[in-house]
Amino acid sequence: MKDYTAEVQQTAAQSIVAGLNTRNPVNVDLMRDHSGNADREADNARITQNIAAALPPPGCQYSLLSIEDRGEQDPADVPWFGGASRARGFDMKLQELCPEESPTPRTIRVIAIPSGMGGYWAEAALKEQA
Structure with a gap:
């Protein structure tokens, strides 16, 4: 696997935050299956639910302060x-x-898995951190 560097994570975080701020899960750049397979459509619905749970409240926006590699x-x-055998993560x-x-701090972990293409990591899930 290629390194999942701070620069790669920062770029991914900026894209994810921009997508979350649109309040439309389709605009959040997470790995999805676009094969059209009916079984995969259920998985894509679960991904959409995962993203929806991380959206900012109506009328609110996120500002990215920093990222922290969580290994x-x-x-x-x-x-x-x-089928994912490995995963890496970083906190936004x-x-x-x-x-x-007043601004409220939030931390959302981004979980990435091997994309299967050239040894790159692909952001695949969001996980609210307490």
Whole structure:
């Protein structure tokens, strides 16, 4: 596998935050199966639910403060890609900005799995951190 560098993670985080701020899960760049296979459509629905759970509240936006590499992760955190044998993750340290409210810190972990193409990692799931 290729290195999952801080630069790669930062670029992925910026793209994911931009997608989350649209409040449309389709705009969040996570790995999906576009084969049209009916079984995979159920998995894609689970991915959409995973993203929807991480969207900012209505009227609010996220601001990316930093990322923190979290290293190896449990592939079970990405159940819709059951064949994944490895996973890596990083935390996106965010501020949730809502009108007339103080900024609220949030942390969302991004879980990546091998993409199967050239040894690259592909962001595949989001996981709210307490």
